[in-house]
Amino acid sequence: MQTKMLINGEMVEGGGAPIFVVNPATGEEICKINSATSEQASAAAAGAHEAFETFGQTSPAERSELLTNIATVLEEHVEELAELESLDAGKPWPSALDDEMPLTLDTFKFFAGAARTMSAVAAGEYVAGHTSMIRKDPVGPVAAIAPWNYPLMMAAWKLAAPLAAGCPVTLKPSQLTPLSTLKAAELIAGVAPKGVVNVLHGPGREIGEQMINDPRTEAISITGSNATGSAAMAAASRQIRHVHLELGGKAPVIVFDDADIDAVAETVRYGSFFNAGQDCAQPCRLLVADEVYDKVVAAVVDQVSQIKVGAQKAEGTEMGPIISAAQRNAVAGFVDRARDNCDVVLGGNMIDGPGFFYEPTVLINVAHDAEVFCNEIFGPVVTISRFGDEEEALKVANAGPFGLASSVWTNNTGRSMRMSSKLRYGFTWVNTHGVATPEMPWAAMKSSGTGCDMSVYALDAYTAVRHVMVAH
Ligand code: NAD
Numbered sequence: 001m002q003t004k005m006l007i008n009g010e011m012v013e014g015g016g017a018p019i020f021v022v023n024p025a026t027g028e029e030i031c032k033i034n035s036a037t038s039e040q041a042s043a044a045a046a047g048a049h050e051a052f053e054t055f056g057q058t059s060p061a062e063r064s065e066l067l068t069n070i071a072t073v074l075e076e077h078v079e080e081l082a083e084l085e086s087l088d089a090g091k092p093w094p095s096a097l098d099d100e101m102p103l104t105l106d107t108f109k110f111f112a113g114a115a116r117t118m119s120a121v122a123a124g125e126y127v128a129g130h131t132s133m134i135r136k137d138p139v140g141p142v143a144a145i146a147p148w149n150y151p152l153m154m155a156a157w158k159l160a161a162p163l164a165a166g167c168p169v170t171l172k173p174s175q176l177t178p179l180s181t182l183k184a185a186e187l188i189a190g191v192a193p194k195g196v197v198n199v200l201h202g203p204g205r206e207i208g209e210q211m212i213n214d215p216r217t218e219a220i221s222i223t224g225s226n227a228t229g230s231a232a233m234a235a236a237s238r239q240i241r242h243v244h245l246e247l248g249g250k251a252p253v254i255v256f257d258d259a260d261i262d263a264v265a266e267t268v269r270y271g272s273f274f275n276a277g278q279d280c281a282q283p284c285r286l287l288v289a290d291e292v293y294d295k296v297v298a299a300v301v302d303q304v305s306q307i308k309v310g311a312q313k314a315e316g317t318e319m320g321p322i323i324s325a326a327q328r329n330a331v332a333g334f335v336d337r338a339r340d341n342c343d344v345v346l347g348g349n350m351i352d353g354p355g356f357f358y359e360p361t362v363l364i365n366v367a368h369d370a371e372v373f374c375n376e377i378f379g380p381v382v383t384i385s386r387f388g389d390e391e392e393a394l395k396v397a398n399a400g401p402f403g404l405a406s407s408v409w410t411n412n413t414g415r416s417m418r419m420s421s422k423l424r425y426g427f428t429w430v431n432t433h434g435v436a437t438p439e440m441p442w443a444a445m446k447s448s449g450t451g452c453d454m455s456v457y458a459l460d461a462y463t464a465v466r467h468v469m470v471a472h
Helices: 038-055 060-076 078-089 095-117 151-165 179-189 204-213 226-239 261-272 290-304 325-341 390-398 413-422
Strands: 005-007 010-012 018-023 028-034 124-127 130-138 142-145 169-172 197-199 219-223 242-246 251-255 283-289 343-346 361-364 381-387 405-409 427-430 463-471
Touching: 005 038, 005 179, 010 179, 018 078, 038 169, 038 197, 038 204, 060 078, 060 095, 060 151, 060 179, 078 095, 078 151, 078 179, 095 151, 142 151, 142 204, 151 169, 151 179, 151 219, 169 204, 179 197, 204 226, 219 226, 226 242, 251 261, 251 390, 261 283, 261 290, 283 290, 283 390, 290 343, 290 361, 290 381, 325 343, 325 361, 325 381, 381 390, 390 413, 405 413, 413 427
Parallel strands: 142 169, 142 219, 169 197, 219 242, 251 283, 251 405, 283 381, 361 381, 405 427
Antiparallel strands: 005 010, 005 197, 018 028, 124 130, 130 463, 343 361
C-alpha cells in the first residue's frame, strides 16, 4: 500500500498522527496513514510557490505534454487504482474500473488538448498612440481539496485544469479515502517537475485549513460540502484570493405526463443509487405530474427493489455501502425524521451485519417543504413528490439554496426548452440524468458553488485577465 505523500518532488511519510483508513463494506481497518505535519504542509506550499517561477512560464505545449504523461502513467496502472478506489470507498467492482476510471483519465487527456487552446484578445489601439493587449496568465499556486465520494476523479478535476493553465497544485484528498490519490501521487512524481504537484494527507480542519490560509496559496479550489466552501470563502476573504467551489446539490427530476416512464425508472435505479447515492448530482428528488404520479411510483419501486446490495466484489453487487458509520447515521436520521410525514414504500433501514450498508430507499408523498425534500441527504434515498402544472414544477424546483444538477423529462421539445432556460441550475439534462464529458462544464449556481470543473471554462478559474499597453 502506497502511504507516502508527495511534497516538493519527494515521496515522504506523514509525520503527524495516524489516520485509520477503513473498508466501508466491513468496517475493518485497511491501514493507517500518518497525517502531514504543519511543517510538511508548509513545505508543500513552499514547493508550489517556488515551482510557479518556472512552471508559470512553460508553454502550452509543455503543459500539454505533462498532462498527457500523467494520463499515460495513470492508465498504465488503472486496474490498481480502481482496486484501491473500490476497497477504500466501497465501490462495486467492476463499476470502479469501468464507470469512473475512463472519465478520470479522459479529464487529463482533455486538458492536455485544452491547454493549447488558450488564447487572449488580439491587440488593438484604443487610445491614440497606444497598443493594448489582453493576456490570460496563470493565477499562481492552487490549494485544491477533494471529497470522498469520487476520490480519484475529483483529484483529476482538481489537478488537470490548473496544471493546464500553468498553476502548481497542492492537493488534499479526503482523509477518509486517500489510497488512490496517494498511489496517483507516486506515479505523478515520476513525470511532474519538482513542486508542480504536491499531495498531502490529513484532516480538513487542520491540514486543509492550513492549505487554504497559507499566504503562498493564490487560489483555492474545493469540491465538498457547503460548510467547507464557507471555510474557503472565509480564508479567501482574509487574503483576497480566487475561490473556485463545487459544493452540494439536491437535483430535481421533473417528470411531465408525456415522459418515458420506464426510462425515468431505469435512470433512478442506475443513477440515484450509483455510488450508494453519494453523488452531488444524484437524481434524488422526483417531481412528478399528478396525472402520472402513481405510474412513476410503481415503475421506480419495481426497478429499485431489484438493486442488489453487497460488498465490492460479491457476485452481482449493484450498490455498495455508505462511506462511514457517521454518514450512514446521518442518512438514517433523515429517513427516521421523515417517517411521520410521508410514506416509506421501499427500504428505510440499516442492513444488519458488518459494514455501513443501508437499504435503497424510496419515500413518496413528500411535501415540498419537507426536510428530506429540501436538504442534501447524500445517501441511497429518493423522494417522490407531486406537481400540478409547469409553473408549479418550476417554482418548486427553483426554491431553496442548491443549484447544481437538474433534469426534465418530457417529449415536448418546447416545454423542455422553456424549462431548461428557467431552471436555476448549473446543468440541466433533458430525458437523461448524470451523463458527463470533459468537454462540457460541471457547473454550479446559487449555494452549489462558483464556476465549474471540466471544459475550457474551468481554465478561467485558474487564469487572470491582464492588460498590457504599449505607448508608441
Ligand atoms: P467535506 O466538505 O466534509 O470534505 C471535503 C474535503 O474538504 C475533505 O478533503 C475535507 O478534509 C476537507 N475539509 C473539511 N473541512 C475543511 C476546512 N475547514 N478547510 C479545508 N478543508 C476542509 O465534504 P465530503 O463529505 O467529503 O463530500 C461530500 C460533499 O461534497 C457533498 O456535499 C457533495 O455534494 C459535495 N460534492 C460536490 C461535488 C460537485 O462537483 N459539486 C462533487 C462531489 C461532492
